[in-house]
Amino acid sequence: MTDPVSVITAKRDGGELSAAQIHWVIDAYTRGEVADEQMSALAMAIVFRGLTRAETAAWTDAMVASGGRMDFSRLRRPTVDKHSTGGVGDKITLPLAPLVAACGAAVPQLSGRGLGHTGGTLDKLESIPGWRADLGAEEIHSILADPEIGAVVCAAGSGLAPADRKLYALRDVTGTVESIPLIASSIMSKKIAEGTGALVLDVKVGSGAFMKNLDDARELASTMVDLGADAGVRTVALLTAMDSPLGNTAGNALEVAESLEVLAGGGPADVVELTLTLAREMLAAAGIDGIDPERALRDGRAMDRWRSMIRAQGGDPRAALPTARHHEVVRATESGVLTRLDAMAVGVAAWRLGAGRERQGQAVQAGAGVRWHAKPGETVAAGQPLFTLYSDTPRLFDSALAALADAWSVGDTPPSTPLVFERIGLSGSSVGA
Template sequence: MLNPVRLIAAKRDGEALSADDVTALVEAYTDGTVPDYQMSAFLMAAYLNGLTDGEAAALTEAMLQSGSHIDLSGVPGTKVGKHSTGGVGDKVSLILVPLVASCGVPVAKLSGRGLGHTGGTLDKLEAIPGFRTALSIKEYRRQVVDLGGVIAGQTGDVAPADRKLYALRDVTATVDSVPLIAASIMSKKLAEGNDALVLDVKCGRGAFMKTEAEARRLAETMVAIGAEHGVSATAVMTTMDVPLGRAVGNWPEVAEAVACLRGEHGDTSLMTIVRALAGEMVVLGGRADTVEEGVETAQKRIDSGAALDRFRQLVAAQGGDPQVIDDPSGRPDSAPVTTIRASEETSGIVVDLDALVLGHAAVDLGAGRRTKEDDVDPVAGFSALKTVGDPVEPGAPLARVHTSDPSTIEGVRAAVREAYTVAEEVPDRFPPVRARYTVDGWTDAGTGQD
């Protein structure tokens, strides 16, 4: 008989658990035999002492086998999935899925909700009035056939163990653990029915992986898990020190994603990352021979309007109101309620914007959760953010604030100001895209050089 106290104590003391023990614990938590408080203790022990490769593999497999797998073998073409390890202002999936689908590569994506200081793709999409993320497997499969792209939440049948653990990690300070992240991601990715996978592994202050060493370990772990299950995976390491783009939150990020699909913000770090990931996905999907060719193909779809049109179709297919895609300013209750300004003593150039601080401020506005039962405010967040390289004059606007609860504003005003560093000269920074990893090893992004 399972004794969860014994397993918690063993992990607390740094011992390695057998695959059978890990499987039994996950199964018992999924069916409710093991309560939240005991699984929370196990997660903290795993967070503090780590998991062996064998434990991480067993955890992935247990979560994968806790539910059904989506079969997309009847869908023509090579299906390519995408996952980001999470960051602040990360609206990449909102742009990338319709963009790649418009290139003729089917993309099926199961997404998550906000985790810690990072926003969730599902929360952002549900800020579109009427948008449904709870699709049946039949609806999910049909949309891949009809539109070549879908973004949905996990159904009750897909990796239910991960869904429960994901919510618990968010409220027990056990999010940023390499083996827990790798197991969670890959249990979902292997269940969603794709033939290949591109992983956006974020690295920096606003990411769960703060250092390149951590990001490399996570990339290597996930690519190896994919290979073991016959899924070709490419990991791209991207920088997450400052928020991606000029919007953070739910509806503000949707509005910015629409602008990007219209061809705006083309020279930003956000779109540099989007193009790099799109190039990889188009190659894996067999629509280009090189990443450079894949990038060119994707850019043509943006320029022609095909990518934006595909997003509009995706929104309509999932019950959303396509009119707010045509005119994002027309979304009810989405107008900014106030503006946060620089002090009268501030003057110079933005040299830094702390993504972690801004992410927590967005949560305080209502864009994220403090407990797993919390609802999120669909309009909450920041827009028109000053970012690195922008000049700032005394009293200049730093951010527009969106929220349904004006009582939250004063609590974030000081935090937003403190997130900014203003000086006379911008120091050297990491490039948006740092490197890429496959089973053949690490190469410089876009160069193919070791």
């Protein structure tokens, strides 16, 4: 007979939990038979003692088994999804999903809302008038099956991995977030339950990311790739830079507008590069060869898919995006080469302006955010605009300006940082990009 105390003490003392123990405790916690204080004690034991690969796989499988699983086997196209661990200015999903759909894959992109300094994909898309994030399973399947669409970006239903939702909320208030096995199983349980056949992971590394260094990011990526392989999902991970924010904007409607520039064949070079890199990885993982995603951006096919995808979810792709009622300009105080633009500081500033939230369920401002007018490596002159801040609430500018006070550096030597550090393949091996 399994009981919570024996599971807690086994892990506390460094033992390896059996699959049966793990499945029991996850199921009992989901049903309310294991108390929050008991699960928080187990989570803390895992933070200190870790989980083996077998334990992590069993933990993930138990969270998947706590709810339903989507089935896309009736689709005529291969399914592939992308997941980012979160960064600043990371609007890649917006142009990427319709681009990959335009190249022949079905893209079931279940996304989330932002919390803290990282923006949420659903918050960005909800700045489009009429657009809906909450869709039923049949509606999702119908959009994916439509030969003129093939991509959907929506909220995960409450029936997918409900154990993860409950455990995530507990970890957030008990100091047990920083566990790579628990982070990996949280992400992968939802992706496995989603039912995609292939998955590309964008694991961010740097000041604006959850993983601050390459070693931790590599461990997280390898763990998730292994979990995908164990579950029969073809999975590959890229480790990508997040010391500087992506693109030129952070904020909901601001990032939608920038994504539209990419879909129109323009946009910031780093956003275009990462979009195309991830698109190629997704197509390869889905088994689609001989299709050039760059051509699909240039010839308008990706934009056509975007418009169809937005309309299918109730949005008006031609409607004007919301704009903030007030703005403030920050000017460079010296001339030279911009050598640093701190992603965390920019993300915090956007959050403080109203683009993000402090707690789940809090409203966000669609037009709030930050635009930066220079990227690291570019020359700036004293007095030129460096940032423009946007908000509907003028009193928020002071705290946002405080966040940006030490966000940049000017010098003589341009920085040299690759956008993609490494690729961790299906075998878990690491290859320099």
